[in-house]
Amino acid sequence: MAAFSQLYDSHINILFNYGLKLTIDKELLQDCIHDVFVKLYTKRTELGAIDNVRSYLFISLKNKLCDELRKRMYMSDTSIEEVNLPAPTDVEDDYMENEQRKNEFSLIKRLLNQLSPRQREALTLYYIEEKKYEDICEIMNMNYQSVRNLMHRGLSKLRTLAS
Template identity: 30%
Template sequence: MYRFAYRLAGQQQDAEDLVQDVVVKLYPRLDELEAVDRLRPWLNRVLYRQFIDQVRRKGRQGDRPLSELVAPDSHADWLDSLESDNAGPEIQLEQARLRPALDRVLATLAPDQRALLLLHDVDGWRQEDIAAVLDIPLGTVKSRLHRCRAGLRKKLQRELEPIPRGGRVGE
């Protein structure tokens, strides 16, 4: 629960508070928890709903750059998928340019879109589990994931290439 809360909240203290709120809310209902078949997705769904409630209460203040979601010393570990073992200087330069742009673009996404991308593409959750946690149909998860990736791709292209191909600076 904590790892999921940390991915949603973005800071250790907020994640701890989120998990604590859920545990305090569920503690009086322990007998009901024993009847739940798949406890992990159910708890994560409760945690997600609690997070959404907090975000709605706070407004848009919960948005943070992605760079704050990951400890500075673990940046390389977090984006391993972008690096190869034998990355040359050109690849390293491109990745150094890509990371901050990716952080900025992900920070512009709505919290539910960011949560979906982080759950699936970063944490490696199955789409079926995400559907159970978010309490939405599997087809909706697939279509939202597709739209989020397409939007992320377009925003990232604009971020990295501010001048359109074949265009002039004055256009």
């Protein structure tokens, strides 16, 4: 139960912020978030392994909100054109793109940490700070060929690690 409470506490704010992109009805949003967690808790034995809990919660919330909004439209003769909501796919795409960027950044950081400090410094100077080889030679107090060799070994190691 403590783990479930921690899961709730760690995701409630981000789910609420995400939900505000789908609806402006804060009460409905809070109800839907709570419904998602209640369903998750009651169906926990029936669920298989969830690889990405955050994605699961986002998708569950989006589906719950869509279901509730559909019910409200059906009950109140409101047409879909009158409900002015952003397209959920845009929000999903943004979220997925952001997640992919985070994963790529994490991978790059992990790979760079496996290089020697000198290789990491040379590659950072060249690719991130966009320094020329001559500038890198001065900064690192190395001759031109040594910097080239260092860069080559660093890039070779990154290619090997990434494959």
